[in-house]
Amino acid sequence: MNLKFKNRIALFNTLAVALTTALVFLAIFCVVYNTSYAHLDDDIAIKKAEVLRNLDWLGDSIIINKMPEWDEVEHRRIEVDPTFIQITDSDGNVIFRSTNLLKEKVLSGPKRSDRTFYNGVISSQRVRLGRFPLKNDLGNIIGELTIATSGEESYTVLNNLIWVLLISFPIVLVVLFIASSFAASKAISPVNQLIRTASRISDSNISTRLTLPPHMDELYDLTRTINELLTRIEASLIQQKQFTSDVSHEIRTPIAAIRGTLEVLARKEREPKIYNEKISGIIKEVDRLDTMLDQLLQLSRIESNKSFARNEKIRLNEIISDSMEKLEPMASEKNISQTSKVNENVWVVADRIYLELMLDNLLSNAIKYGKENGNVFFNWDDEIQTLAIQDDGIGISHEHLPNVFNRFYRADESRSSSIKGNGLGLSIVKKLADLQNISLTAESIPDIGSTFYLRFPL
């Protein structure tokens, strides 16, 4: 069934009430029915006692001691609350009838029924009848006494009651349905309000928040939950926008430089020296683009394979030596010496490829931001299972330090871009460290140097 929520609530409500009401009405009817007939039956019983006082029997014969009051007005007329009396013998022959019954058919009780009291009709008047067997001293049935009294009043009362109940039942239900539907719609109107507001929120106004309801109820919780969800979506949207804009900036800048340099170069004939100079500058820009593309691919690969870090036992110094060898050409350009003070028998548990990538990035960073004739040291602290990569380079200022692991963050911006970095290296290191549960921290003093710490899990 495709009912609205409020109507569904109203329908359930109405069905429940319908059932209860039906039961209550039935109970009322039964009580009234029984009470009103009990009164009539009492009257009949009194009458019976009176009649029996005037009856005698001899053997199987009934002797009626006729009483003058039987001829009283009430027995002759049927109009006002009459009492009817009929006595039959054991063969069903009428031996006495009260005067008001003379024109009527013989009263006979329901066949094969041993009920004492039952309903019937006399002269189209509803009556209550009682029939009593007449027994002689031996206990043999010698006849039957039937007493009837008008049930018109009770019948009218019961009839009216039935009508009232039957008519009021649907009215009650209809009114109830409307009322509960209204109440339900009132109750869920804040939800509708919520739906309307929430459906208006899109990318462009994602910073909109829903107004919290005044009462601390389920709606309050729901609204707060939606707001928290919006906050998280907004944060990731902003991050994504920032990332896209950073990527586009980082790609456009070298392309702009390459395009502009070539264009100006082509404006007229130049000396070979100029061509060489400009071309080597352009090659550097292309390399920069290439490196950045590599790193972006690495980042996206790491992000898509999140759960995939192997646990391998690795001899730390082996990996450090590999990294130092790889970066030796870059280090010798600035005459920077690389030294590992890590003991040969230090083993760590990590993913070999990831750890290699981390060390390569950290080392190339140390060299990139190192001074001429500087040093890079690798130290191992066995007690806290921590590898320190220490340089004596330009350092990172206090304000920049917390951000160096963010993508595209470059602390060196104030030093112009004589050092070509794109701020991706350290964010890759951070991601890889997180994947392997390695805690990564940095310390730095500007102009003295920086130290990066890798604390391996125990």
Added chain:
Amino acid sequence: MRILIVEDESSIANFIRDGMEEEGFAVDVASNGKDGYSLAIDNIEEYDVILLDWMLPGMSGIEIIRNLRIVNNEIPIILLTAKDSVDDVVFGLESGANDYIRKPFSFEELLARVRVLMRKNETGPVIFTAKDIEMDIEKHTVTHNENHIDLTQKEFALLEYLLRNKGKVCRRTRIIAKVWNIHFDYDNSVIDVYINALRKKLDDHGSPSIITTVRGIGYKIEDEE
């Protein structure tokens, strides 16, 4: 004509400087926001156009524009940026930039936009004449009786400055400020050398020079009307 370029990417600043100098502009380059701002504010009268990167270390291009606009509303500023959304363009222009160029851009387009802004700013002609000399700034040519004359960058810039101020005396200090860049070491005799070179290339033998010397002050090209 003097231009200030504020751009932290040296590779971009370099080609703009090279290209602009070839076009006869005197070019100053600042590689961060703070240097750029102080150069601009100190020499606001000398610059004809400022080219400004948006994302700069130290002080953003937008901050520089807003601060400059408090002092000076006339100087044309072009924002160079990798930001490319419509919102960014609108924001940049509303902050007080006169024009907006997205990276990567064509140098020719940049040049054309610079020229348009300078023309708007000065409402002067693009072709200057004096006696038989005709100078076409857009085409970057100088002719004497319809004969093409080859000029060096500085000679061209010097002549352009004198012609733009035809009829007025150009002070030596102003010439230095407009034609040479900030790194010029203030050896005033260089001006005389360039003036002599110009006279040699432009003047007819025997007739008086197109450029007259105003003793102790500077030089001037007479307005014949």
